[in-house]
Amino acid sequence: MTEVKTSRRKFLTKGAATIAGGAAVVSMPSIGLAAKTVVLKVQAAWGGGIFLEYAQDYVRRVNEMSGGSLKIDLLGVGAVVKTAEMQTAVHKGVLDGAHLVTAYWYSKSAVASLFGTGPCFGWTANEMMGWIQYGGGKALYYELMHDKLRLDLVGFFTGPMPAQPLGWFKERINDSSQLKGLKYRTVGLAADVLQEMGMSVVQLPGGEIQPAMKSGLIDAAEFNNPTSDKDFGMQDVSKHYHLASFHQSQECFEIIFNKTLFDRLAKEHQAILEYASEAASADMAWKAMERYSQDLVVLKEKYGVNVYRTPDSIMDEQLKAWDIVVARLSKADPFFKKVIDSQMKFAKRHGAYSLNNAPNYRGAYEHYFGKL
Secondary structure, eight states: OEEEOSSOOOOOOTTOOBOTTTSOOOOOOGGGSOSSEEEEEEEESOSSHHHHHHHHHHHHHHHHHTTTSEEEEEEOTTSSSOGGGHHHHHHHTSSSEEEEOGGGGTTTOGGGGGGTSOOOSSOOHHHHHHHHHHSSHHHHHHIIIIIISOOOEEEEEEEEEOOOOOEEESSOOOSGGGGTTOEEEOOTHHHHHHHHTTOEEEOOOGGGHHHHHHHTSOSEEOOSOHHHHHHHTGGGTOSEEEEOOSTTOOEEEEEEEEHHHHHHSOHHHHHHHHHHHHHHHHHHHHHHHHHHHHHHHHHHHTTOOEEEEOOHHHHHHHHHHHHHHHHHHHHHOHHHHHHHHHHHHHHHHHHHHHHHHOOOHHHHHHHHHOOO
């Protein structure tokens, strides 16, 4: 953290560039500005595309809500450290903060994946965030961060993601037997699940997926959504795109800050950093509705992509694989089981309400627009 005068600050770290768009301080009359601006260096795990937009949307809210007294300089992927090192860099104070997902530090603890790419208990990402905020998840998150891993971090969850597609393949997948032996890209616990189903899993960052599939390093891949997949150029290496899957059926972003730094901030700045994540979360959900559906149409109509719904038989096999993975990790780690038990308790209670309460939305859609 650095304090600077209200004039524009340049971050001078070698090789690091401030990402334009999300990091500008709003122009305001000088009477409304504080004598000094607190500046935070926050690195995103995203080099471009809609995920970087989401990070910029959060930063813009922080900068505008503070009235100039608090400012985030948003740095692009790899600006200071590699993505895999971002959490450690924030812990050590090399970075003030980071915008990422918990699966990116899965190697430190498999429990991390339960806060983003864990098993599906019939809930969505928004419902998983309900568990985090009100169902005991936040306390377990800090037990993991502080007590288990001894990390000097504070974190906020934002941006519930729709269920991620099974992804891109060289042919239409009709049966789980077709998955066996395929070299496939995913991350987090999803890797364990799909390995259990006979796939050979490679964990690659987003920008390397399309080149890896083009070169034959991998046979199939997923990233997250139609917009990101289109931007990566997946339509140039495959024409077979499968929506719906339980391998990553709920995920959200994690925004972390160095806790020692955060604790020294003014209370109003702490509140802005937290509440801006909630505001950005709602906006992201709305933006995703618009952009993902639009880009799915573009993939089909402009690029000739064949879009399928993953067969229920494959998703049933995924649930069976999840059962095996969860049982194995729960036996090996009592804290993993503690988090799973908390999630299941919330999902069972809330699911009984939400699933019974939800009308047949597909039936209503097909009533007006025809069969999907």
